[in-house]
Amino acid sequence: MDSTEVKIRDKKVLGNLFRNVDNLEQFVGQASAKIQELINAGGGDLTEIQNAINELNSDVDVINDQITTINGDISALQTSVTVNTQNILALTNTDEAQNTRLTTLESKSYKNRAGQVKVNYTGLSLTNFTATTNQTFNIGSATHTISASPTTIWPYGSSSDYATDFYVANRLRENNKLGQVHRWRIIGSYANKAAANNGSLIIEIINPDSGFTSNVSITLPSNTTAESFTAEILTIADNASLAVGAGYQLRARTSFADNDFTVSIASITRVSEATEVDVI
Structure with a gap:
């Protein structure tokens, strides 16, 4: 994989990560608004409370899914960082080898x-x-x-x-x-x-x-x-x-x-x- 492909892949991973974090914030915001609404209404009947709880549970499941996805994105990003680090080290080793060769050549007189x-x-x-x-x-x-x-x-x-x-x-x-x-x-x-x-x-x-x-x-x-x-x-x-x-x-x-x-x-x-x- 060349450097251009690595950059495109990393941008996609970061994009997915940011979108999933936005979704997570949105679900948390909705859950907080629902609870506040019940508090303001003075509790409501049991059916409404149960429905609210069910909606909150559903939101929690969605949030858990989003967390799993975010964890996957983080893992992919860490893998990408590891690959990039290895590529940088390989390039560094190559540069050091070339510099050593140049130094050797410069130290000799023909x-x-x-x-x-x-x-x-x-x-x-x-x-x-x-x-x-x-x-x-x-x-x-x-x-x-x-x-x-x-x-x-x-x-x-x-x-x-x-x-x-x-x-x-x-x-x-x-x-x-x-x-x-x-x-x-x-x-x-x-x-x-x-x-x-x-x-x-x-x-x-x-x-x-x-x-x-x-x-x-x-x-x-x-x-x-x-x-x-x-x-x-x-x-x-x-x-x-x-x-x-x-x-x-x-x-x-x-x-x-x-x-x-x-x-x-x-x-x-x-x-x-x-x-x-x-x-x-």
Whole structure:
């Protein structure tokens, strides 16, 4: 039952109650007038007195019926009040629950963990390739320089420390947020390729602990001995990659053998894509 129906019902109950009280007052008034009339007449004969008594008894019966009806109306009104009270309490509880939720939300600060870190390298290279054989870059032996803001904006929650939040023990590290998507933009170049060699250069990252790999194939035409390249690789942070000491190795391989072929990495940019976390 909605609030409109409750109001209509309550108005009807109150109307019946007022009408029955009016009727009761009317019957009492008539009975009092009849008795006063007998008193004024000096008593009258027995028949008139008996008729008056009978009329009074009849009026009393009617009055009793009216009292019963009034009691019923009062009971109905009390029930209505109880229902309305319960509805008010329910609404109050709902408001309190909503207020609690709003207070909880207001007490939290939502931080976007997006950011990017660009690291420039000197001396990060590989040479003397055997066909289809992986070589791993020794990131720790290279000299690194972190680009300044706004090129580099460390994600919220990171320590902004290269040695813990980007690189650990020859492993590239993701931002420490499970489920966050990362893009690795690797800019480099190759040189000293034998003109007769053609095929492909594979730039790859691997998590040795889980076996996960992702790579990009770069075509090496026979008439080109040196060229720059950009490779982009996607990863998603998980328990295997964020474990202590874990991360990704960077490696390369060629489809041909070339003792003089050299691959150099100029920069690695880690882009940590948008993801929100609430902080109380």
